[in-house]
Amino acid sequence: MEQNIGDSHYYQIITGYITDLEIYDTQESYLNARKLAGRPDINVLTIGHLDLVSMANQMRINSAKIKNIDYDTADIEQYFCCKLGDKVIEGAFCRIFFNEGDYVEVVVDPLAGGTYFAYALRRPADKLLWLHPYATEGTEAGNNKLHMPILPLIFLIGAGGLGVFIIFYFVVMAFSKNDFSLLLMAAMGLLFLLPAYLVFSALKKSNSGSAIADKIFATLGYSDPKAFDIEKEYHIFSDKLFDLYKQYCENHEGSSMIDEDAYNEFIDHYMHQQSEDDSQDDILLKQYLRQTKKIDGIQWAFFYLNTPTIPSYINVIHTENHNDSHGQ
Incomplete structure (x- = not known):
């Protein structure tokens, strides 16, 4: 189904199963791949917050030079290209760990040449949401963060x-x-x-938040997108983990002091533990922890609590309807 709206306050959504997934660790390799594919040139620094990403990478390099230490060449973002049906999706997230065959809902904006750029990717099977860099809170979400006496x-x-x-x-x-x-x-x-x-x-x-986040959350159907902060929702899980960690310390060491090694030991114990009392969210959270434990530098990827309904006025392209191999 395809609908058309002409509202600049929203992106579009493409749903379907991932095929032809390619991941690029640097902006240069991503742009070279686009060139080899015959796609039009783009200036990635004009897309979303990728200018801030470029500045952050450069600051890491400069900091390493000042401290005279070896620089970890891994940038804070990765780029990707894949297909949903016959739609070509490109994008940049911090770390990409979705896979071929995953069913996803991707928030996109068209690029010149007929491809789409992804600003968010939601994988409903395990309630994971990848967000465009620095697009985690709306422009009004920080209004109550800092108040001057x-x-x-x-x-x-x-x-x-x-x-x-x-x-x-x-x-x-x-x-x-x-x-x-x-x-x-x-x-x-x-x-x-x-x-x-x-x-x-x-x-x-x-307190400025992100206008990109405003559009992402509005497109996904959050009721107050400008005031929404995905990190606050994730804090429900992190707070629960911290409470369980304190109980773990008291039971095993008789102390609730915060210690990085002890916390890592607790996380390793928790994510492999199975309990009859586990809710579906508990099961998915443990799965998320197992997936991300060995991924360095992960940001802007969240295990989400609520799944709002995509509004009827959003332009949604369901490519799975044309993919018989998945039986949809």
């Missing part, structure tokens, strides 16, 4: 107001008295404005 806030507002007054006063005096040396005094007002500017800029940046 009232006294520092009053101080910054007062300092900013004083700075504006100083600038205005000495500029007026300089022109009225024709003494332009007073402009130096006006410049001092900037010293009062600067702290307020830096603090409020930092707060705005920390």
Whole structure:
């Protein structure tokens, strides 16, 4: 089924079974593969947050050089290309561990040349969601993350107001008295404005979220996509694991002190443990831990709690309807 909407607030979704999966560890190898396939050139730095990814990779290289240590050449992202039916899907996630034959629901946007770029990939069988880098929370999700105490806030507002007054006063005096040396005094007002500017800029940046995430979560059907933060949902599982870890320590060592080796030992014990009391989410969480334990540097891939219904107005292409080999 294909529907058409012309709303820039949403992506499209393509569902189906993965075939012809190719994974590229670097941006260069991905672009070379596109060129060999005869696809049009693209500037990946203009897609989503891949410019931030490139900056992060460069910062890792620079940091390694400054510290004079060997640099781990693995970038923080991997690229891939696959097919769902006859649709060619390309994309970039932190670490790619979906496989040929997996049934997936992919949030996509068309690229020049007839292919699609993936911004999210959902695998319903084990409730895993891969997200575009840095697209984990909507633009309003961070509004309550950082609140400045009232006294520092009053101080910054007062300092900013004083700075504006100083600038205005000495500029007026300089022109009225024709003494332009007073402009130096006006410049001092900037010293009062600067702290307020830096603090409020930092707060705005920390609360800005991702417009890409807005569109991803809206496309997938989350009720309040701009306020949604997938990490908060995942914290339900991480908090549960931490509580179980504390119980594990108390039972085995008589202590609840946090220790990395002990925690890794607990995770290894937990993910291989089977219990009649395990819910379906417990079973899938243990499976997720087993899958990701040996994957270094994994980010932006989540075991999700809720599966919202894809809205009827989203353009959905069901390629599995045309794939008889899977019996769909």
